[in-house]
Amino acid sequence: xxxxxxxxxxxxxxxxxxxxxxxxxxxxxxxxxxxxxxxxxxxxxxxxxxxxxxxxxxxxxxxxxxxxxxxxxxxxxxxxxxxxxxxxxxxxxxxxxxxxxxxxxxxxxxxxxxxxxxxxxxxxxxxxxxxxxxxxxxxxxxxxxxxxxxxxxxxxxxxxxxxxxxxxxxxxxxxxxxxxxxxxxxxxxxxxxxxx
Amino acid sequence: xxxxxxxxxxxxxxxxxxxxxxxxxxxxxxxxxxxxxxxxxxxxxxxxxxxxxxxxxxxxxxxxxxxxxxxxxxxxxxxxxxxxxxxxxxxxxxxxxxxxxxxxxxxxxxxxxxxxxxxxxxxxxxxxxxxxxxxxxxxxxxxxxxxxxxxxxxxxxxxxxxxxxxxxxxxxxxxxxxxxxxxxxxxxxxxxxxxx
Numbered sequence: 001x002x003x004x005x006x007x008x009x010x011x012x013x014x015x016x017x018x019x020x021x022x023x024x025x026x027x028x029x030x031x032x033x034x035x036x037x038x039x040x041x042x043x044x045x046x047x048x049x050x051x052x053x054x055x056x057x058x059x060x061x062x063x064x065x066x067x068x069x070x071x072x073x074x075x076x077x078x079x080x081x082x083x084x085x086x087x088x089x090x091x092x093x094x095x096x097x098x099x100x101x102x103x104x105x106x107x108x109x110x111x112x113x114x115x116x117x118x119x120x121x122x123x124x125x126x127x128x129x130x131x132x133x134x135x136x137x138x139x140x141x142x143x144x145x146x147x148x149x150x151x152x153x154x155x156x157x158x159x160x161x162x163x164x165x166x167x168x169x170x171x172x173x174x175x176x177x178x179x180x181x182x183x184x185x186x187x188x189x190x191x192x193x194x195x196x
Numbered sequence: 197x198x199x200x201x202x203x204x205x206x207x208x209x210x211x212x213x214x215x216x217x218x219x220x221x222x223x224x225x226x227x228x229x230x231x232x233x234x235x236x237x238x239x240x241x242x243x244x245x246x247x248x249x250x251x252x253x254x255x256x257x258x259x260x261x262x263x264x265x266x267x268x269x270x271x272x273x274x275x276x277x278x279x280x281x282x283x284x285x286x287x288x289x290x291x292x293x294x295x296x297x298x299x300x301x302x303x304x305x306x307x308x309x310x311x312x313x314x315x316x317x318x319x320x321x322x323x324x325x326x327x328x329x330x331x332x333x334x335x336x337x338x339x340x341x342x343x344x345x346x347x348x349x350x351x352x353x354x355x356x357x358x359x360x361x362x363x364x365x366x367x368x369x370x371x372x373x374x375x376x377x378x379x380x381x382x383x384x385x386x387x388x389x390x391x392x
Contacts, residue, residue, distance in 0.1 A: 078280035080276030080277075081274025
């Protein structure tokens with residue numbers, strides 16, 4: 001059965017298609033469907049925002065739709081920026097400005113208090129209102145300065161002690177451990193068990 | 197019909213009873229009921245945590261139960277500390293330590309970027325699983341230093357430009373504008389319309 005991959009971001013589409021390849025799903029991305037305005041992400045959690053998107057496209061196209069929402073939770077900031085990850089330094093700010101703000105907020109804070117997690121929630125909704133949900137996490141620490149030139153977003157400041165690198169320094173390895181990989185791998189398994 | 201007021205905090209019980217007095221409800225606090233271990237607040241939003249508590253006591257006592265969850269959201273911190281408000285500087289920290297941490301994080305940040313909101317979500321759940329929900333907000337700014345000697349929690353650093361005071365400097369006025377007042381006043385009206 002055809003599944004709408006409900007993200008408008010071409011980089012994310014490629015990444016998710018790659019993760020889901022082993023499961024032989026019939027995915028169609030938004031770029032290959034008639035254009036429609038995207039819904040407002042008014043949820044208070046990753047889960048609510050992923051559901052808003054999946055729900056919207058499932059009803060609009062009358063096909064099962066798969067969406068995700070993700071972000072960075074920093075323990076020292078009481079869970080922020082969380083769902084505000086992409087607009088943490090204002091709606092027009094760059095990745096670099098967001099990372100700079102984060103490092104400034106954590107300036108002088110000892111390593112033991114710099115714990116953080118990348119979180120991704122993936123949700124599939126059918127036009128009949130059925131729902132499947134998976135979550136992926138990647139636990140790490142906020143670095144004291146940016147490092148690594150791959151990845152995007154908060155990758156240059158998200159440090160993994162077991163690799164002694166930020167996720168921006170991991171190269172292709174990142175795609176086998178990332179929060180998005182974990183959420184969509186679990187989703188792929190769930191979907192293939194359900195006969196998709 | 198008797199309603200369980202599902203909070204173990206005596207100060208909060210008094211405050212809520214005071215707000216709900218005009219509605220002539222039949223409230224019974226946990227202190228007047230057989231003791232029971234409180235449920236874990238594992239929710240990801242104020243709403244989920246309030247629901248966990250109301251649900252738990254409604255089922256345990258087989259009476260409608262009214263609970264709330266509240267906290268401070270700081271825009272500059274991407275919505276933190278939010279549901280982590282009471283353990284923002286570690287589980288054993290004092291109000292003073294939490295406020296100090298917040299002021300340090302926002303040191304040098306201009307007033308226009310210090311917007312914050314106190315939020316309270318109140319939920320009543322019946323043993324039959326019906327639910328009523330209200331929310332109260334108080335919008336303000338994080339002060340640059342503590343002021344005022346009344347209130348508690350983040351009150352000394354929560355500044356209201358229209359009063360030129362923090363909520364710790366407002367005295368009894370605070371109880372007529374607070375997030376908790378707004379949530380429970382709306383709940384009182386809802387409950388009296390529903391015949392409680």
